[in-house]
Amino acid sequence: MFLSEYLGVAVLLILGLLAGCGAVAAAWLFGAKRYYPNKTSAYECGIPSEGAENERFSVRFYLVAVSFILFDIETIFLVPWALGFRGFLDNGHGLYIWTVGLVFLAVLTLGLVYEWRKGLLDWNT
Amino acid sequence: MVETFLSNPDFIKWAFFAGKILLLFGLAFGVVAPVMIWVERRVAGLIQDRYGPNRVGPFGLLQSLADGIKLLLKEDLRPTEIRPVFYLLAPILSVIPAAMAFAVIPFGPPTTLGGLLPTPMRLQIAELNVGLVYVLAISSLSVYAIALAGWASNNKFSVLGSLRASAQMISYELAAGLAIVSVILLSGSVDLMAIAQSQTEMWNIFPGFLAFLVFLPAIFAETNRTPFDLPEAEAELVVGYHTEYSGIKFGLFFLAEYVNMATVSALCILFFFGGWEFLPWLSWEKIGVDLNTFWFIPTIWFFTKIAAFLFFFVWVRWTLPRFRYDQLMSIGWKTLIPIALLNILITTTYLVFEKAS
DSSP: OTTGGGHHHHHHHHHHHHHHHHHHHHHHHHSOOOOOHHHHSOOSTTSOOOOGGGOOOOHHHHHHHHHHHHHHHHHHHHHHHHHHHHHHHHTTOHHHHHHHHHHHHHHHHHHHHHHHHHTTTOOOO | OHHHHHTOHHHHHHHHHHHHHHHHHIIIIIIIHHHHHHHHHHHHHHHTTSOOSOSSSGGGTTHHHHHHHHHHHSOOOOOTTSOHHHHHHHHHHHHHHHHHHGGGOOOSSOBOTTTTSSSOBOSSSSOOTTHHHHHHHHHHHHHHHHHHHHHHHTOHHHHHHHHHHHHHHHHHHHHHHHHHHHHHHHHOOSOHHHHHHTTSSSOTTTTTHHHHHHHHHHHHHHTTOTTSOGGGOHHHHTTGGGTTOOHHHHHHHHHHHHHHHHHHHHHHHHHHSOTTOSBTTBOTTTTTOOTTTOTHHHHHHHHHHHHHHHHHHHHHHTTSOOOOHHHHHHIIIIIIHHHHHHHHHHHHHHHHHHHHO
């Protein structure tokens, strides 16, 4: 059967969905519902919440996300290389696959060094 | 009639499949999570020289059950400022990746269950040949739940907590990914079963010790555990991304966290500690255990290793203080990632020269 080895994944997805929805539904079913404004206001240590709609946060979180994308894709590129490494070794092309991989790693490292020198990785400034 | 039905190979196959799912799902959500919450609190008590929960059931073992019932019966509180749909979606989304991630964890060598099955079958729910990539992909989905929880709560503590959690989890995911590359190099496969079986002669921890040193802090950060529990730093952020959550919705986040802990422990054991093998240089076959009859011994041993690792998680939590956020990010980017890159260089060089010599 096509993709039949993924059947277990699908079953677990459904089980997880049922467990999550079931718990939330049960809480809604069994829980008391006695609301009043003070109880349902945002928890900010007793002070009325202010300006919640336009939260501003440090741009560094965004920069980390951007550089994560780059490095994560590069890591994923390394996976097939690592997977084929032994095959190349056994065929006597070990030095070739080693050099190719190291050039790629060097570019990756260069990117990291660049980010580092630019101060992207400093959080205490 | 009944006998022929029971010995029908298709029936046996499906029963085996259902049994595996029931066993692992029940074990993860019904045993590991509640027992680990109890162990956490009990060990915390003992480390801090107090009792911890010891009233409900023998040794307080039923404490988690009582807490679960209590959480279910709590008021279904919905703060006025939340974004309602996403607020409800976030805890559900945190449980789903937790439930899906252990689908590819093999918990024993292929077996016939002592002759019960016609052919040896894998003790693994989904027999994916890309298990490692799958588990990386699924476990990184859990960051969505946390980001969504903070944003949907519309609370400053929550937003900050979820931002921190997202940045931390993606940063350490890189380190973990690079450490895993050297595991792939050593084992030559991304099938978790094959990775475990490649370690019968020698566990990966010996050639891959540096990779383990990178992987260990990375999985602590991935599961948001102390010393990397910055998202929940209660001294500065109340409890971070689940500040606005109460009752069972809060419980679901915790359930997912403990199940994830068990999954990453299993992964760590499969990558570095030989899976279900007995000792680093000693496989079960070598000491003369007949795995056809005693097929359950490696499985039990595997679960014992997971239990030991989970205890290590708890031990670390109540021993080490929390990092500062800038320290956390600089450990991730400036220490772990360079070490992981260096480790790939060392591992490949080792492999090339091992072959050449």
